[in-house]
Amino acid sequence: MAETGLRSVRDEETRAGDVITADDDFIAEGGHPLHVHEFHQFLHVPVGRIVVTALGRDHELSASVALWIPAGIAHSARFGADSVIAVESFDADRFELPYQDVTTINITDAQRRLVLGRMRSTCAQDEDPEVFAALSAGHRNCLPLPQPTSHTAGAVARELARTPSDPRTATEWAENLYTSSTSLRRAFRAETGMAFSEWRTRLRLNHSLSLLEQGQLVSSVAARVGFVSTNGYILAFRRHFGQTPGAYVRNSLDRSA
Known part of the structure; x- marks a missing residue:
């Protein structure tokens, strides 16, 4: 280099x-x-x-x-x-x-x-x-999200990118793809550096950013990207971004102004 x-x-x-x-x-x-x-x-x-x-x-x-x-x-x-x-x-x-x-x-x-x-x-x-x-160009606040490279894990990642709210667990994905849940989880860990659940959470949070900036309610955004509860979404958002979704929206408006 x-x-x-x-x-x-x-x-x-x-x-x-x-x-x-x-x-x-x-x-x-x-x-x-x-x-x-x-x-x-x-x-x-x-x-x-x-x-x-x-x-x-x-x-x-x-x-x-x-x-x-x-x-x-x-x-x-x-x-x-x-x-x-x-x-x-x-x-x-x-x-x-x-x-x-x-x-x-x-x-x-x-x-x-x-x-x-x-x-x-x-x-x-x-x-x-x-x-x-x-x-x-692109969203400056997105969390890093390495993509899995193997056939099975990659197929799951592509489907979740299209539908972040898909509620299937790693076990259910594995059954649909005729593999073991252990193999699928191991692939995500080895290829992305994070567990399947953490990878999916990051994907959902990244998808939620543009919805928040469109002015959608926090509760609506949480449901659209697949969080079971609004409170769970807020906690995950704060853990990864250091602020609540409401604070993020206010800061985004201030930057635009």
């Missing part, structure tokens, strides 16, 4: 007096140490997984979860030898990124095709405004 525009940085997360300097050996085989870019950077990992650490948090990237790193934020990365990393960089003076912090996004099929097409192209224009617009 070639990197340019790196500069020395003194970061509060490093020991006092430590300064990290970029040189020809800056990027090691398994990653690179803490550094800062003077440009915005978009990272996509079509093959393998990498972990980017910034401001004390780890962000795991996969084929379905990409990352925006705004200019000026110190970060490091760890990646395996089998990882393929697509990088798009944009001048911070020319492009206004809608994200203030390091932000994971659930990359869409259209965004994935765009990035992979540019990797294969020999005449792709750097810092293309249309590419920036396409990659920075």
